[in-house]
Amino acid sequence: MNALNFIDGVFVDAVDGKTLANVNPATGQEIGTIARSKKADVEVAVQAAMRSRKDWASRSMLERADWLDRIADGLERRKEEIAQRESRDTGKPLTLARRVDAQRSIDNFRFFADFARQQEPEVFEMADATNIVHRNPIGVVGLITPWNLPLYLLSWKVAPALLMGNTIVAKPSEMTPLTAALMCEVASEIGLPSGVINVVHGYGPEVGQAILEHPSIGAISFTGGTATGRHVAATAAPLFKKLSLELGGKNATIVLDDADLDEAVSGAVRAGFTNGGQVCLCGSRILVHQSIADEFTQRLVVAVDAMVCGPPEDASTQIGALISIEHLEKVESYIELGVEEGGTILTGGTREMTGPVIATNAGAFLRPTIIDGLDHTSRTSTEEIFGPIVTVHRFDSDEEAIEMANSTEYGLAGSIWSTNIDRAHALAQQIETGIIWVNTWLHRDLRTPFGGVKNSGVGREGGNWSLGFFSEPLNVCIKHSQE
Ligand code: NAP
Numbered sequence: 001m002n003a004l005n006f007i008d009g010v011f012v013d014a015v016d017g018k019t020l021a022n023v024n025p026a027t028g029q030e031i032g033t034i035a036r037s038k039k040a041d042v043e044v045a046v047q048a049a050m051r052s053r054k055d056w057a058s059r060s061m062l063e064r065a066d067w068l069d070r071i072a073d074g075l076e077r078r079k080e081e082i083a084q085r086e087s088r089d090t091g092k093p094l095t096l097a098r099r100v101d102a103q104r105s106i107d108n109f110r111f112f113a114d115f116a117r118q119q120e121p122e123v124f125e126m127a128d129a130t131n132i133v134h135r136n137p138i139g140v141v142g143l144i145t146p147w148n149l150p151l152y153l154l155s156w157k158v159a160p161a162l163l164m165g166n167t168i169v170a171k172p173s174e175m176t177p178l179t180a181a182l183m184c185e186v187a188s189e190i191g192l193p194s195g196v197i198n199v200v201h202g203y204g205p206e207v208g209q210a211i212l213e214h215p216s217i218g219a220i221s222f223t224g225g226t227a228t229g230r231h232v233a234a235t236a237a238p239l240f241k242k243l244s245l246e247l248g249g250k251n252a253t254i255v256l257d258d259a260d261l262d263e264a265v266s267g268a269v270r271a272g273f274t275n276g277g278q279v280c281l282c283g284s285r286i287l288v289h290q291s292i293a294d295e296f297t298q299r300l301v302v303a304v305d306a307m308v309c310g311p312p313e314d315a316s317t318q319i320g321a322l323i324s325i326e327h328l329e330k331v332e333s334y335i336e337l338g339v340e341e342g343g344t345i346l347t348g349g350t351r352e353m354t355g356p357v358i359a360t361n362a363g364a365f366l367r368p369t370i371i372d373g374l375d376h377t378s379r380t381s382t383e384e385i386f387g388p389i390v391t392v393h394r395f396d397s398d399e400e401a402i403e404m405a406n407s408t409e410y411g412l413a414g415s416i417w418s419t420n421i422d423r424a425h426a427l428a429q430q431i432e433t434g435i436i437w438v439n440t441w442l443h444r445d446l447r448t449p450f451g452g453v454k455n456s457g458v459g460r461e462g463g464n465w466s467l468g469f470f471s472e473p474l475n476v477c478i479k480h481s482q483e
Contacts, residue, residue, distance in 0.1 A: 001032040001085075003177035003201050005041055006184035008048035009194025015040040020174060020202065025091035026312050026321035028362030034177045037202035042169065042210035045198040049140040049167040050216055052195030057137045057165040064163050065116035067192060071159075072109035074186035079106065085178035086150060087312045091321025091364060092275055094313050100275075105151040105179070111446045112159040115463060129479045135471035137165030138218040138242060142211040144171050144204070144232070146224045147323050148278045148386075151179035157221045158183070160466035162196065169198045169217065171208050175323055177201045204228065212236050221469065222246070223280075226384070226410075226455045233458070244459040244469050246280070246451055248384040249412030252405040253283030253441075254427070256398070256418040257291045263439060264417035265299045271415055271441040272390040273307065273368045276319050280456075281413040281435070281442055285381055286392045287404050293394045297372065300392070301346050304368045310355030311363075317355055319388055321363040328364040331387030335369060338380040343371040343391070382408045398427055406432045412452035415441045434460070 003022065004011040012035075013019075019033035035041070056064070075082060082105060083097040092101075122133035143157045154172055161168050172180040180199050187197045200207050211217060212235040219242035222232045229247040236243055253271050255264045271283030288296050312320040322328045328351075335349050348369030353359065368388040374381050376393045395401045405414060413435040418424040421438065428436040434452040437443055444450075447463035459469060 001178060003032065003034045003181045005035045005037055005045070005201060006181070006187070006197065006199045007041070007045045008198070009188060011184070014038065014202070015044065022089070022177065023324070024088050025324050026359075026363040028325070031088060034174060035201045037200040037207040039210040041200050041202075042207060042214055045169045045200050046140055046214050046216050048195035049169055049198050052193055053137070053139055053167045055193060056167055056196050059165070061116050061119070061163060061165070064165065065113040068109045068113035068159055068163060070190045071183070071186055071192070072106050072113065074190050075106045075109065075183070078182060078186065079103075082151060082179055082182060085182060086176070087320070089150065089176040089178045090147060090323055091312055093317040093320045095315060095317070096275065096320075101149060101152050101179075105155045107446070108152070108155040109159045112163050112466070115447070115467075116163050129477050132476045132478070134474040134476065135164060135467065136474050138470065138472055139166060140169060140217050141166045141219045141221065141470065142169050142171075142214070142217040144208050144211065144220065144222045144224065145173065147173035147176040148275060148280070150176035151183060153223050154180055155183065156461060157223075158197065161221070161470045164467060164470040166470055167196050167198070169200060169211055171200055171202070171204075171211055174201060174203050209235070213239070215239065218242060219470070220244070229457065242469065244461065245457045246461065247412075247455060247457040248386075248410060249280045249282070249452060249456050250285060250382060250384050250408045250410045251281060251283050251412055251433070252414045252431070253286045254401050254405060254414065254416045255286065255288040255292070255296055256401075256416065256420070256424065257289035258419045258423075259292070259417040260419055261292065261296060261299065265296065265303055267415060267417055267439070267441055268300060268390070269303045269307070273304070273319060273388050274442070276322055276366075277388040277390075278323065278386050279442070283415055283441065284385060284390050285376070286390050287376075287395055287401050288392060290394045290396050293392075297346070297392055301370060304370055305347050307368050308355035309365060309367050310353045310357050311359040314355060314357045316357075319368055321365050322387060323364070325362075325364050327387070328366055331366060331385055331389065334380055334383070334385045334387070334389060335371070338371045338374060338378075338391070341374055341378040341380055343374040343378075343380060346370040346372050348388070376404045377407060384410065398423070402427065402430045409455040410452065411454035412456035413437075
């Protein structure tokens with residue numbers, strides 16, 4: 001299946017006809033080609049978005065909410081296909097792609113449609129005047145997204161951007177184009193006005209860079225790695241573009257001495273290894289109280305050993321392939337580094353599959369890995385690996401747990417496991433991060449702020465935070481008449 005650009009309501013090749021290979025990381029096989037877009041393609045896409053912007057902005061928010069619902073309906077009709085395409089593009093288990101990727105992509109459109117219907121006019125009365133706040137569209141906005149949760153993260157931006165009256169030029173990761181293409185097929189099927197959604201595929205430094213630099217794009221919403229985010233900011237900030245940056249993480253799972261161990265172990269496994277550890281929110285550092293550390297770690301090893309690492313399409317698979325062989329090699333280099341830094345591998349660290357079905361192929365498979373005995377300031381314990389690896393560290397007091405949790409450049413998320421909610425809540429407020437879960441992980445209410453502090457990003461997404469980012473407030477202050 002080939003991924004073409006979607007510009008002005010039409011599927012087109014790159015202007016110069018160039019393509020890239022799309023590879024399934026679970027098999028190593030080429031499954032299609034992708035348009036390799038560049039500056040000229042972005043130019044055509046921006047022109048289309050500019051032409052449709054006035055008409056789209058002139059519609060009411062409620063009308064645009066109805067369009068979001070139609071997109072959600074269209075995605076829902078093709079839910080299984082979303083999961084299949086996502087699994088083929090990423091190597092993730094099909095069961096996970098159904099439960100998380102496909103479902104959340106639909107939910108994102110539905111959520112923002114419903115949220116729009118709950119908006120109240122923003123009016124501030126003074127003794128002698130009335131202020132009415134209008135949220136105007138920005139115009140054309142650029143959306144750049146990563147490969148780990150392809151349509152989930154893209155739709156999280158597309159829905160609020162459209163709702164607020166913007167038209168979009170989006171670039172998914174070149175490794176995962178197929179569900180963005182499916183979203184465009186749905187837009188076409190339901191008759192969304194042409195030019196409202198434009199998608200250009202290709203490499204970040206080529207097509208992504210052209211989006212960052214285009215003078216008619218007023219805002220950039222970027223999700224990806226911290227190093228790329230730094231480059232995005234350096235390019236877009238001097239052009240005074242509005243910027244939202246959702247970046248990397250090295251999140252702590254903190255297990256206090258009063259934790260329910262069964263819950264804490266299964267929570268740590270879920271936080272550490274969901275999507276093969278390739279979620280920005282993954283708890284890749286497990287901090288555990290010294291008094292329970294041995295028992296916790298033994299149980300953790302048993303639980304991780306039981307995980308099925310196998311072909312994505314097999315129903316029992318819990319860990320599929322990583323995104324590519326190159327990424328697998330990068331992840332493995334951290335296992336070597338961990339050993340050099342004095343760590344002990346408690347389980348995993350090898351490429352074998354472990355389930356009932358063992359495929360013989362060239363897939364990017366790595367068994368889930370636990371490394372113990374590392375200093376919490378070591379590189380392995382502080383740099384984002386973005387794979388199925390967790391490190392385990394011991395602490396003696398809540399103060400020490402806080403100090404360890406805060407000892408990286410990141411501040412995206414984390415979880416605390418304790419039966420004393422007051423203690424956990426007090427501790428949560430001292431972690432430098434954007435999100436902390438207590439006795440749960442990745443438990444999301446889409447109205448709440450999502451995003452990080454320190455090098456994990458700038459700004460928040462979710463509910464009113466997204467509506468605020470994708471609009472420009474205009475305050476109209478009307479003086480009351482004297483009579
Ligand atoms: P990445 O390499 O930073 O890429 C993200 C996106 O930026 C891709 O579409 C990429 O295109 C594009 N890009 C690369 N260079 C660019 C440039 N010069 N100009 C414009 N765009 C450019 O990240 P990734 O490896 O895809 O994703 C993993 C990272 O994303 C991890 O660090 C993870 O923590 C982070 N992440 C954060 C969140 C969050 O919400 N905070 C959520 C998910 C993932 P190509 O793919 O073509 O290079």
